[in-house]
Structure formats: structure tokens, C-alpha cells
Amino acid sequence: MAQLMRQLGYATMGSNPLLTSRHMSVMAKVLRYGEFGEPAKVLQLQEEPVPDPKHGEVLIKTLGAPINPADINTIQGKYPVKPAFPAVGGNECVGEIVAIGGGGSSSLKVGDRVVPFATGLGTWRSHAIYNANQLMKVPDNIGVAEAATITVNPCTGYRMLKDFVTLKPGDTVIQNGANSACGQAIIQLCRAWNVECVGIVRDRPEFGQLKDYLKGLGAAEILTEEELRTTKLFKDGIFRKPKLALNCVGGKNALELSRQLDQAGVMVTYGGMSREPVTVPTASLIFKDLRFVGFWMTRWTKENAGSPQRSEMFNELFGLIDRGALKAPAHEMISFENYTTAVTNALNIQGFVGKKYIFQF
Amino acid sequence: MAQLMRQLGYATMGSNPLLTSRHMSVMAKVLRYGEFGEPAKVLQLQEEPVPDPKHGEVLIKTLGAPINPADINTIQGKYPVKPAFPAVGGNECVGEIVAIGGGGSSSLKVGDRVVPFATGLGTWRSHAIYNANQLMKVPDNIGVAEAATITVNPCTGYRMLKDFVTLKPGDTVIQNGANSACGQAIIQLCRAWNVECVGIVRDRPEFGQLKDYLKGLGAAEILTEEELRTTKLFKDGIFRKPKLALNCVGGKNALELSRQLDQAGVMVTYGGMSREPVTVPTASLIFKDLRFVGFWMTRWTKENAGSPQRSEMFNELFGLIDRGALKAPAHEMISFENYTTAVTNALNIQGFVGKKYIFQF
Numbered sequence: 001m002a003q004l005m006r007q008l009g010y011a012t013m014g015s016n017p018l019l020t021s022r023h024m025s026v027m028a029k030v031l032r033y034g035e036f037g038e039p040a041k042v043l044q045l046q047e048e049p050v051p052d053p054k055h056g057e058v059l060i061k062t063l064g065a066p067i068n069p070a071d072i073n074t075i076q077g078k079y080p081v082k083p084a085f086p087a088v089g090g091n092e093c094v095g096e097i098v099a100i101g102g103g104g105s106s107s108l109k110v111g112d113r114v115v116p117f118a119t120g121l122g123t124w125r126s127h128a129i130y131n132a133n134q135l136m137k138v139p140d141n142i143g144v145a146e147a148a149t150i151t152v153n154p155c156t157g158y159r160m161l162k163d164f165v166t167l168k169p170g171d172t173v174i175q176n177g178a179n180s181a182c183g184q185a186i187i188q189l190c191r192a193w194n195v196e197c198v199g200i201v202r203d204r205p206e207f208g209q210l211k212d213y214l215k216g217l218g219a220a221e222i223l224t225e226e227e228l229r230t231t232k233l234f235k236d237g238i239f240r241k242p243k244l245a246l247n248c249v250g251g252k253n254a255l256e257l258s259r260q261l262d263q264a265g266v267m268v269t270y271g272g273m274s275r276e277p278v279t280v281p282t283a284s285l286i287f288k289d290l291r292f293v294g295f296w297m298t299r300w301t302k303e304n305a306g307s308p309q310r311s312e313m314f315n316e317l318f319g320l321i322d323r324g325a326l327k328a329p330a331h332e333m334i335s336f337e338n339y340t341t342a343v344t345n346a347l348n349i350q351g352f353v354g355k356k357y358i359f360q361f
Numbered sequence: 362m363a364q365l366m367r368q369l370g371y372a373t374m375g376s377n378p379l380l381t382s383r384h385m386s387v388m389a390k391v392l393r394y395g396e397f398g399e400p401a402k403v404l405q406l407q408e409e410p411v412p413d414p415k416h417g418e419v420l421i422k423t424l425g426a427p428i429n430p431a432d433i434n435t436i437q438g439k440y441p442v443k444p445a446f447p448a449v450g451g452n453e454c455v456g457e458i459v460a461i462g463g464g465g466s467s468s469l470k471v472g473d474r475v476v477p478f479a480t481g482l483g484t485w486r487s488h489a490i491y492n493a494n495q496l497m498k499v500p501d502n503i504g505v506a507e508a509a510t511i512t513v514n515p516c517t518g519y520r521m522l523k524d525f526v527t528l529k530p531g532d533t534v535i536q537n538g539a540n541s542a543c544g545q546a547i548i549q550l551c552r553a554w555n556v557e558c559v560g561i562v563r564d565r566p567e568f569g570q571l572k573d574y575l576k577g578l579g580a581a582e583i584l585t586e587e588e589l590r591t592t593k594l595f596k597d598g599i600f601r602k603p604k605l606a607l608n609c610v611g612g613k614n615a616l617e618l619s620r621q622l623d624q625a626g627v628m629v630t631y632g633g634m635s636r637e638p639v640t641v642p643t644a645s646l647i648f649k650d651l652r653f654v655g656f657w658m659t660r661w662t663k664e665n666a667g668s669p670q671r672s673e674m675f676n677e678l679f680g681l682i683d684r685g686a687l688k689a690p691a692h693e694m695i696s697f698e699n700y701t702t703a704v705t706n707a708l709n710i711q712g713f714v715g716k717k718y719i720f721q722f
Contacts, residue, residue, distance in 0.1 A: 080648045250643050272643030280641055282611050282633030285655025287441045292653040294646025 026050040026059070026098075029361070031124040031339055034086045036077030039343035043075065043089060045336070050127045053101035058108060058132050060095030064148035064333070065123045066358045067346040068092065068181075069271075075343075081120060081298070088122025089343075090359075094138060094147035095128065105132040113138040117151055117305075119298050126336065126361040139318050145328035146321050148358050149181065154317050154326060156270060156297045157186040157246075161193070164266045164293065165243045169194035172239045174260055175246035176200040176253050177273060178214055178222060179353045181329035186246060191218025192325045196239050200228050200253065206352030213353055217327075228256050244268065251276030264289045270296070331356040387411040387420070387459075390722070392485035392700055395447045397438030400704035404436065404450060406697070411488045414462035419469060419493050421456030425509035425694070426484045427719045428707040429453065429542075430632075436704075442481060442659070449483025450704075451720075455499060455508035456489065466493040474499040478512055478671075480659045487697065487722040500679050506689035507682045509719050510542065515678050515687060517631060517658045518547040518607075522554070525627045525654065526604045530555035533600045535621055536607035537561040537614050538634060539575055539583060540714045542690035547607060552579025553686045557600050561589050561614065567713030574691075574714055589617050605629065612637030625650045631657070692717040 028050045033042040053059045071090055073079040097112045108114065114135040116123065121130065138147045161167060173190055177183050178199025190197035199214055201207070203224040211222040220239060223231060234241045241262035247254045248271030258267050258280070267290065269278060284290045304310050320326035330353045334342045342357040389411045394403040414420045432451055434440040458473045469475065475496040477484065482491065499508045522528060534551055538544050539560025551558035560575055562568070564585040572583040581600060584592055595602045602623035608615045609632030619628050619641070628651065630639060645651045665671050681687035691714045695703045703718040 080644070269641075269643055269646040271647070277643060278641040278646065280630075280639040280653060282630055282638060282655075283441070285630040285639065285653065286632070286657045287655075289655055289657070289660065291655075292641060292646065294643075294648075294650055294652075296647045296650070299650065 026127050028125050028127040029336055030122075030126075031089050031336075032086045033075055033089065036075065039072055039075045039089070039346075040340045043339060043343060045339060051129060053099055053129050055102040056105075056132055057101040057129050058097055058105065058114070058135060059099040059101075059127065059129055060114060060135075061098050062093050062095045062123065062126055062128065062359075062361050063113070064144040064358045064360055065090050065093035065125075066149045066152075066331070066356055067342055068152055068356075069347060070152075072343065072346055083120065083122075088124055090123035090125075091119045091121070092116075092148060092151050093123035093128075094144055098127075100132070108132055108135065108137060113140065113142070113147060115147055115151055117301060117310075119301065124336075124339075124359060136314065139322065142318060142321050143328065144360075145331055145333070145358055146326070149328050149331070149356065150314075150317060150321075151301075152297060153180075153182040153329065154185040154189070155301075155313060156182050156295065157189050158313050158317065159297070159300055160246055160268045160270065160295050161186065161189055161195070161244070163295075164268055164291075167193065167195050167243065170196065170240065171244075172196045172198060172220070172234070172242040173244045173246065174198045174200070174242040174257055175248075176225075176257055177248040177271065178219065179210055180248060180271075181354065181356050182248065182270070184214070184217055184329045184353075185326065187214060187217045187219045188320070188326045190220075192320055196220035198223065198233065198239060198242070200225060200257065204352070209352040213330075225253055225256070228253075228260070231260075234260050241265070246270065247278065248273055250274045250278050252279075254278045255281075258284060258290060258292075261288070261290055264291075266291045266293060269294045329356050330354065331358050333358050333360045335359075336361050387488050389486050389488040390697055391483075391487075392450050392697075393447045394436055394450065397436065400433055400436045400450070400707075401701045404700060404704060406700060412490060414460055414490050416463040417466075417493055418462040418490050419458055419466065419475070419496060420460040420462075420488065420490055421475060421496075422459050423454050423456045423484065423487055423489065423720075423722050424474070425505040425719045425721055426451050426454035426486075427510045427513075427692070427717055428703055429513055429717075430708060431513075433704065433707055444481065444483075449486055451483060451485035452480045453477075453509060453512050454484035454489075455505055459488075461493070469493055469496065469498060474501065474503070474508060476508055476512055478662060478666075480662065485697075485700075485720060497675065500683065503679060503682050504689065505721075506692055506694070506719055507687070510689050510692070510717065511675075511678060511682075512662075513658060514541075514543040514690065515546040515550070516662075516674060517543050517656065518550050519674050519678065520658070520661055521607055521629045521631065521656050522547065522550055522556070522605070524656075525629055525652075528554065528556050528604065531557065531601065532605075533557045533559060533581070533595070533603040534605045534607065535559045535561070535603040535618055536609075537586075537618055538609040538632065539580065540571055541609060541632075542715065542717050543609065543631070545575070545578055545690045545714075546687065548575060548578045548580045549681070549687045551581075553681055557581035559584065559594065559600060559603070561586060561618065565713070570713040578688075586614055586617065589614075589621070592621075595621050602626070607631065608639065609634055611635045611639050613640075615639045616642075619645060619651060619653075622649070622651055625652075627652045627654060630655045690717050691715065692719050694719050694721045696720075697722050 245267040250272040251274040611633040612635040
């Protein structure tokens with residue numbers, strides 16, 4: 001029977017042919033939407049049979065799929081990437097391979113944990129068929145939460161820290177939105193590379209708790225927006241003047257961030273939570289030689305598919321996760337059936353640090 | 362006597378020792394200021410004997426020295442470069458060498474026309490002593506107005522067009538303040554390099570005349586700020602979407618300029634005439650990958666003194682002037698004694714195009 005299955009074009013799952021035949025009638029749960037709108041209203045949980053993986057394809061069982069702000073914005077129609085309807089939500093996940101289409105795959109085998117690295121695949125589903133070449137194998141020692149959230153935030157932080165200025169140990173990076181999922185990754189990457197990360201957050205009743213949490217991750221200092229305006233940390237030489245500012249807020253907060261930058265410093269914008277533009281004083285451009293650029297992980301991934309830089313990045317990130325130097329952001333695993341709660345609360349900060357929801361199936 | 366003069370450390374001017382001895386009692390007229398303020402109030406025209414040039418020094422008679430906006434701002438105390446008092450105004454000139462200090466100069470001779478390329482030397486004087494290595498010989502066929510104004514505006518335009526994006530023939534550059542002295546140089550450089558230059562100016566009664574003048578210099582199109590807001594020149598493919606925007610205005614004008622930029626385009630800011638900052642929408646940074654940088658010729662010159670890039674730039678600029686492809690900006694030669702009129706009107710546009718005053722002596 002196993003041989004028959006192979007002839008029919010299926011890799012077997014272990015040596016038990018029953019396992020193989022079982023996946024051929026898999027029913028998947030899928031979160032679909034047919035129009036833009038508030039996610040809780042437009043998303044629908046559907047059940048459908050999963051087709052068998054063809055040559056070059058792989059069937060995975062999803063182990064975890066996070067809800068990122070961009071996923072919510074996409075469903076709201078506020079994101080520049082517009083899916084064709086009906087669309088499946090989500091852009092990240094980790095899954096386990098349950099079957100490989102005819103001919104098998106040279107690099108993947110049943111049981112492997114994998115993450116898709118293309119975006120727009122629609123990851124909010126319990127099972128999915130992907131092309132084998134869209135998947136990256138995850139080392140066995142990487143946890144579900146870390147693997148499910150690796151391709152967006154840690155990669156965004158990694159590239160922003162690597163690609164715009166050359167940071168040496170002891171240099172300073174300043175970032176706002178330091179409590180965001182990306183902010184948490186940036187703090188940990190800075191710590192791993194001996195770079196001082198000064199983080200800015202909005203003032204809040206639990207500021208002390210949040211500061212402790214982020215310093216525990218490795219932040220050199222955490223300031224409120226108000227404290228940033230009058231800080232002498234850089235003037236007094238407690239930290240070197242920042243070479244790099246990472247901005248996901250915009251408005252006055254970004255302006256204050258840029259004021260702390262060293263001569264020839266760079267501000268990289270990757271988000272705009274305040275919905276206000278970045279204001280750039282003319283003198284800071286001409287006389288201080290500051291540069292203002294943007295970063296979008298989706299574009300980087302498209303432009304660097306299959307590049308050695310990408311492999312190097314994931315190897316380093318997996319290595320950091322393995323030695324406990326890079327943890328998943330504060331998160332809550334939530335049952336796929338409770339998606340309404342998850343998508344409704346995904347953009348609201350609850351508690352002292354933003355909490356990322358990760359669907360489990 | 363000529364031999365005696367050489368022994369005393371002076372190169373002779375031709376073979377007539379009387380010429381040599383005469384320059385030893387030169388009286389110079391110098392425009393000095395001892396405090397920051399309105400130029401017409403704080404500047405004083407003084408007469409003083411010029412010391413003899415020492416070894417490595419050169420005595421020049423100034424033929425022309427322009428009044429640039431930065432010169433006015435420096436005297437007002439509004440510029441980041443603060444001179445020591447008493448200070449001499451001006452940063453550009455062309456002069457003729459009348460004597461060379463002891464030992465002579467390998468590359469310069471009496472009668473050569475030269476421009477100083479360091480800034481902050483104080484060029485508003487009828488005669489000056491410079492270090493020979495601060496001077497660049499100007500080919501004989503370059504006019505006084507062109508030579509006197511070459512180191513600031515044409516060089517600024519040249520570097521901004523060369524150093525931030527790679528422009529190919531048929532590409533588009535968009536600039537505001539197109540009627541400024543730098544704007545006029547940019548238009549001519551674009552024409553020389555087969556790049557389409559679309560210029561923006563403020564609306565004014567003489568807009569038609571100004572447009573004709575700037576198109577005569579080589580501008581592909583001239584628009585008012587209002588026309589820029591609704592133009593379809595780029596959407597309709599009349600011109601390629603600009604890769605480069607050159608901004609000396611700031612505020613809403615700069616924002617409108619950036620909206621026309623192509624994906625991954627660059628805005629270079631080199632002035633801020635509106636005194637308003639540059640506003641950068643978050644989406645244009647993240648999704649359109651625009652970059653916002655500044656340019657300051659003073660810094661470039663400091664960082665590239667003696668570089669092959671600098672020689673290459675001046676050779677190309679002199680070549681363009683020689684074949685009539687690069688003319689001085691609209692200007693008026695004005696007697697040094699009339700400095701009050703010149704410094705008072707230097708920042709006011711009179712007539713349809715800004716007019717640069719150049720002191721003659």
C-alpha cells in the first residue's frame with residue numbers, strides 16, 4: 001500500500017499507510033473574508049476539504065499563526081496590499097508537514113516544522129497546501145510561538161539594525177514603540193550584539209512594570225515620551241549619541257527621537273501608530289546630515305528571496321532563539337474558534353505590554 | 362633688483378621690479394563686521410594695508426565676489442557656521458594673482474585667475490592673501506561672473522544630481538525654487554546631461570517671463586506651486602516619474618514635490634526658504650521607499666578636499682562653461698562702495714527672476 005501511495009504520488013507518513021490515506025480526506029478550518037471591514041464582522045470560519053498535495057507541494061498542519069497589526073489593517077482595507085476575494089487572513093505561521101506531493105522534496109520530510117516565508121499566503125487555517133519552495137525548515141528546538149512569529153518582527157528588527165548604519169559594540173540605538181512585538185525583538189537583538197537600546201513608550205499607569213519587563217529583555221533604558229524631551233542621557237555621555245532611530249509612531253514622538261540622533265544618523269520608519277507624518281526640520285537634513293528612510297519587510301523579502309543574506313539572517317535568529325537570547329514577544333495562545341475575541345483585541349493593548357495573539361488549532 | 366626681491370622672498374611680477382615693489386604697499390578695501398545683525402547696519406567698509414605674501418602664500422586682486430543667501434544669514438547670526446569677530450563677509454570670489462610669496466608656487470603664476478575653494482575665508486575684500494593650496498586655477502576663457510559663482514551653486518547642483526541616484530538620459534528631476542541661482546545651475550546641468558528638469562516656482566505676475574527664461578536655460582517644464590498639485594505630467598507619462606527631487610523650500614511645497622517622486626525616489630533638501638520643516642507621510646517611507654536626505658556643499662568640500670571627484674567636477678563645470686552650456690545666474694555687477702544697496706536687496710527678488718549681486722572692485 002505504501003508503494004501504491006508512492007506510485008500515486010504521495011510520500012508516506014512514516015511507515016503506516018493508514019496515516020497517509022487519512023490525510024487525503026483532511027477537513028481544514030479556514031478564516032475567510034469576502035470584503036473589507038472590521039475583522040470580527042467580515043471574517044468567517046469555514047470548513048472545507050483540503051486537496052491532496054501535488055508534485056512540488058506540501059500539506060502542513062498549522063501549529064501556530066499570529067495576528068499581526070498588518071493582518072488587521074489588510075482586512076480593514078487600510079493596507080497597500082489588497083488581496084483577491086475571497087481571501088484568507090494571516091501572513092505568518094509555523095506548521096508540521098503531514099504529507100509531501102509526488103516526487104517528494106529534496107530538503108523537506110514529513111514531520112518537519114516549517115514556516116512559509118512568502119507573504120499573502122493566508123495562514124489562518126488549520127491545514128494548508130504550500131509549494132515546497134515557499135517553506136523554510138525550522139530547527140526542532142525552536143518553540144511554536146517563536147517559530148510562528150519569526151518572519152515578520154524579528155526579521156524587521158534584524159534588517160533595520162543591519163542595513164542602514166554600521167553598529168559597533170557600545171553604540172546606541174533609540175526606538176519608540178519599544179513595547180511592540182518588533183520593539184521587543186529589537187531590544188533582544190541589541191543586547192545580543194552589545195548595542196545599547198534606549199526605548200521610548202507612552203506613559204501609562206503600569207510604566208514601572210513595563211520598564212522592568214523591557215529592561216529584563218535587555219533594554220539599556222526605557223523613557224516615556226515626556227522624559228525623552230528633556231533627557232540628558234546622550235548630552236551627558238551616559239550613552240553615545242544614537243546612530244540609528246527606529247520609528248513606528250511618527251508625529252512629535254518621531255521628531256523628538258530625531259533630535260537625539262548623532263551627526264549623520266539615520267531614522268528608519270517602519271510604522272506610524274500615531275497616524276501623524278514624520279516632521280523633519282530643514283537644518284537637521286542640511287547641517288546635521290540626518291537621513292530619513294523607510295523599511296518594509298514584505299519588500300525586503302521579495303527583493304531578497306533566495307539570497308545568502310536571508311539564510312544568514314535566519315541562521316543567526318534561530319541560533320539566538322536556541323540559546324535563549326531571543327524569545328517570542330509577550331503573547332497568548334488562543335483557540336482558533338475564539339477568533340472573534342482575538343481579532344477584536346489584537347490592536348488594543350491589554351495589560352502593561354502589548355500582547356500578541358497566536359492562533360492554535 | 363629683481364634678484365634682490367627674490368632673495369627677500371618675493372616672486373617678481375613679470376620682469377619689472379617696480380611692479381613687485383608696488384604691491385608691497387597695497388591698500389585693501391575690506392567689508393568687516395564685529396557683531397551679528399542686519400548686514401547694512403553691521404558691515405563696515407575699511408581700508409588697510411595688505412601684508413606681503415609669505416612663503417606658500419599668494420596675493421590676489423579680487424575681480425568679483427558674489428553675495429549668497431548664506432553670506433547674509435551668516436552675518437545675521439542665523440547660520441550654523443559662526444565666524445570669529447571681527448569677520449570679513451563673503452565665501453566666494455575670483456581673483457587675479459598679483460604676487461606669490463617666497464619660493465613661488467609650482468602650479469600658480471602671477472596673472473593667473475584663481476578661486477579659493479575653502480569656505481569662511483572672507484572674500485569681500487579688494488585684495489587678499491591666501492595659501493596657494495587653498496586656490497584653484499581657473500581657465501582663462503571663464504568669465505568673471507561664472508568664475509566668481511562657481512564653487513557654491515553649480516557645485517551644489519552638480520553633487521546633488523550625481524551623488525544620490527543614478528540618472529540616465531530621459532530621467533526626470535523635479536526641483537522647487539527653480540529660479541534661484543542654484544536652480545538655474547541645476548536646469549543647465551540637467552540639459553547638458555539630457556535629464557528632464559521640471560521646475561517649480563511661486564506664482565507671480567511675471568510668471569510667463571520667468572517660465573520663458575528658465576525654459577530658455579533648458580528646463581523641460583516650469584509649474585507654479587498650484588499647478589504642481591494637480592499636474593498630470595508624470596501620471597500621463599509626458600515625463601518619467603522623477604527619481605530625484607531637489608528641495609530648497611520645505612513645507613507644503615516639499616510635500617507636493619515628494620508626492621510626484623517615483624518608487625524609491627530621493628528628496629535632497631539643501632535649503633528651507635519657507636522656514637517650514639519637511640513633512641514626510643509614513644506610507645511614503647514604508648511602502649514607496651522614499652528617502653529624505655540633506656546636502657551641504659560646505660561639508661562636501663571639507664570631506665573631499667583634494668579628492669579626484671573634486672577635480673573631475675571642476676573640469677566638467679569649466680568645460681560646460683567653455684562651450685556655453687553653463688552660464689552664471691542672472692546677476693548684476695555692483696561696485697563695492699554700493700555694498701549697502703547690495704546686501705539690503707540680496708534676499709529680495711526684484712523682477713521676474715532672483716538677481717545675484719556680484720561685487721566688483
